Amino acid sequence: MAHWLMKSEPDAWSWGQQVKKGAVGEAWTGVRNHTAKQNLQQMKKGERAFFYHSNVGKEIVGIVEVIKEAYPDHTDKSGVFVMVDVKAVAPLPKPVSLQTLKADPRFADMALIKYSRLSVQPVTETEWRLICEMGGAKP
DNA sequence: GCCAACGTTGGC
C-alpha cells in the first residue's frame, strides 16, 4: 500500500480544521500541478498520507486517510484537475519538522526535500515508518 | 519547437 504526503498552508486549510471534519472528511481541492495531479490519481481508498503544514510550522502534523478516490475538482473551472477526499486518522504527538528531516541523511532523497514545491507527493515505506516512529504515531 | 518573460510556491 502506497503512502503519501499532502501539503497545506494552515491559513488556507489546517490540520485542526481537518480534525473537526471527523469521519466525514473533506475534499482536497486546489491542486493545480500536473505532477501532483498524477499522484492524486494514483491514490487508492484506504491509503494514508502525512498532513504537512507548509509556510507556517513547516512540519508534518498528522495522518489522513483517503476516503474517496480522485474525481474532478469543482474549484477548477477548466475541468482538468482532480481532488480526493481525506479524513483525519491520527495526529503526530511529536510533529516532525522540515528542519529535522533536512538534517537527517536518511531523508536526503525524500520528495519533500528534493522537490520542495510539489504539494502532493509519494512517501516510501521506509520514510513512512521512520517518520511515524519519530512523531510518536503508529505506522 | 525554442526560449525569454512572467507567475507561483515555499523556504529562509
Added chain:
DNA sequence: GCCAACGTTGGC
C-alpha cells in the same frame, strides 16, 4: 520581503 526553483505562456 526576498529569492530560488519550477511551471506556464506567448512571441518568433
